[in-house]
Amino acid sequence: MALQRVTPGLSKETRVTTKKKFYSDIDLSFTPKAGSPDANGNYSGDIYKKLDARAVVQAVENILLTNTLEKPFQPEFGTNLRGMLFELTTDYSESFITTMIENSIARWEPRAKVLRIRYYAGDELIRAGIAKFGSYVSNEVSIIIELEINNKGFSTTINLNRFR
């Protein structure tokens, strides 16, 4: 009689299902998984993955933080947010940046839909609780982008800080 391998806890009637991961990307922080250190004390495990919505959010952040003409052979890729650093923080700039963000995400990241974009500049950051009271925030702008991914809401924040 042939031997039968039996997995503990599973019977013949048990249906094993896995949750389908639609999106998978590498984690650009390149953090290695915990493993055993080598002779030099470095961990050499695989890097983490970004899955599903978190992969899409990472892609959106990439798009927002990339300037046009930055990517080889794709000069139009990116949002050019850093190019706006030397513009005045006026309502006109906000609407302009909103258009830039919406257009670039619509073009380069079809998995995400922009729901709302909020801006906080200077003291607004403190009032909104984004920056701590007493922080030097006169050169800082936070852009909070609310996204819809797979019918769920997510948000990501881009901070633009002029150093001088």
Add this chain to the structure above:
Amino acid sequence: MTTTIKSTELDFQTIKENLKTYLKGTGEFNDYDFEGSGLSNILDVLAYNTHYNALQTNFALNESFLVTAQLRPSVVSLAESLGYVPDSKKSSEASIDFSINADGITGLVNDNYVLQPGEVVCKGERDGLDFTFSNRVALKATRSPGNIFTFYPLSTPDDPIIVHEGEERKLQFIVGSSTDAVYVIPDKDIDIATAIVKVFENQGSATSVGGEFSLFTDLLDASTVSSASRLYVLRESPNAYYELSFGNGTSLGLAPNVGNVIEVNYLRSNGAAANLVRTLSLTSTITLLGADQSITIDPNRITLSVATNGGAAGGGEKEDIESIRKNAPYQFAAQNRMVTSDDYSALILKKYSTFINDIQSWGGEDNPDPDYGTVFTSIVWKDGLNATTITNTRHGILALSDQFQIASFSLTFTDPVVAYISTQTFFQFNPALTGLSQSNIRASVDQSVTDYFEENTGKFSQTFRQSNLLTEVDATDPSVLSSRTSVTLHMRIIPQFATTRKYIVTFPSPIRDPELSDGVTVYTSFFTFENQRVQIRNKINQKVQTSELGVIPIEYDIQATTVLELVNENGTIVGGGDNIGSYNESTGTVTINSLTVQDVSGDKNYFKLFAVPANQSVINSTRNKILKYDADESFTQAIIVETR
């Protein structure tokens, strides 16, 4: 798992797509298709790196072959591997007459005097720029009656004195212990043909006046190389300077020894800028050795004049990349010896490229009248060269052939003969297909015709093809629907006025059979004969018996023939010119047996001889024939149509 990474793709996007194809097979990551994903960024880096390396490899491979190399150092280096030394700048040169009237000068006891290279320095001017000319060979003069010393080249007394343009430079190198040393001459404007390389025993002899030295000669001028040969190689280095090197001391010629001093004397040339300098004035002081002391000659006693009427000539720029690419394989094939007719062209062009626009050589066995043992060369000289320069260059070419030919062939110069092509072009033109006017389109068609001839004629061994011309015409504009053209050849006869003589003209192609047309096939433009305006043409109304001999009734027909007649403007035969010559259809030769031309019309010194070629489709130029376009005899005409 599919592994479809194609390593031969160079394009960035294609490389990236290949990487994506690979990732599709792995299933590990799915986001490669989204440009914002981290994976896409990684693929960008990988693809860019691959693309960069592929291009680098491609460039490196391109630079490895003469036909594809783009950088001058690569082309020069590859040409040198074929034994080809690219031309440096070339100094303009002029022949001069130079003499001293020593009558009344006391102390000149010698009957012969020698001036060393560089002792005769003169200045010329062109377009506001001054140029310096000097002698590169020793000159000698012998006292003649009247105490006149007329100088001539010491080694070639029958040749004129040649002075070369350029600023004289001198460099000295002390030979060290290193073997295979290369001595760099940091000058991009050197004329390597003017280099004089001397090797002194030591620094003492190099610095003393009259120190003993050994003279080395250019390897390119050597016919044999032995262990005793004193040869040098002067060639362009990758940084466009020049490198001097010597033999290995054994089988490849003598090498300077440790402690020797190498002295290089050369001219820094201004190239073609000094061409056409017409007058020269002496700037150096001429000193001749007297009985007790050197005697400085009063400039008023010195006569110096440019012998060449057209002035200095032969200056040229450094050989460009395309010229090197074209000439190196020919030079390699010639192997520095004249065996085939192409060898003659290659070696002559190599040495005299600054004088020659185009050259064609062929063996006498290929002549219509074979002349075995003779090589014919036909040269199109550069503009502005005068007869003296051309004569001197021909002497040089003959000397060159004596040096390099391996059989006793005689070299004969033949002037190029130009055959002019005129076209009568008609094109179907639909005005509805263009916004341009008929005159504009016609001007464009004229330009197309001119462009075709500029590109395809004007040099030796070129061919006119009617179909190619019409293709250009049809491509002028979409409104030009189709076209046709008829071709006429003509050659120019320069007559000796008021002198009766025979004229033989050979066209580059066979001439049409006279019976194939009712019109004339061979005819001339009008000229003056016995105070009448006349022309020569082939008979188109010759009475020819068509019935066989002895058959009655005798039948005649009126036919055009190859017989030539002399007629006035009314078509009446004049001066008994019923039969003054004929033409041979197959050889294309027109013979006028006897003709006395009184004058030609207009300000020209020639009249034109026209012929309709037997084959309108193609005209070949062989041997010394050159085809050119004659716009004055050509026209284009639009035929308006409404079809599309």
